Amino acid sequence: MAMTLRLSKEQTEALRRKAEEEGRSMQEVALTAVDQYVRARPERIRTIVADIMATDAELLDRLSR
Known part of the structure; x- marks a missing residue:
């Protein structure tokens, strides 16, 4: 199922950095x-x-009594 995830600039950059660090998308x-x-x-x-x-x-x- 496809969906759109809207991230802030900061979230996008953090996700991009983590992906690059781990060699993943x-x-x-x-x-x-x-x-x-x-x-x-x-x-x-x-x-x-x-x-x-x-x-x-x-x-x-x-x-409870």
């Missing part, structure tokens, strides 16, 4: 970043929920 670098973000998101959410549950355990216990 800008598209390959961007796709890798998207894949990593999508894979890591569920784990980040679990970590955040666990932190909230630990921090607010007493409050959550009282609310």
Whole structure:
């Protein structure tokens, strides 16, 4: 599926530099970043929920009664 991704000048230059450093295309670098973000998101959410549950355990216990 094709899509248009609008980047700022700074983002474009950072992506171009990273692609050149790695000897890959800008598209390959961007796709890798998207894949990593999508894979890591569920784990980040679990970590955040666990932190909230630990921090607010007493409050959550009282609310569950």
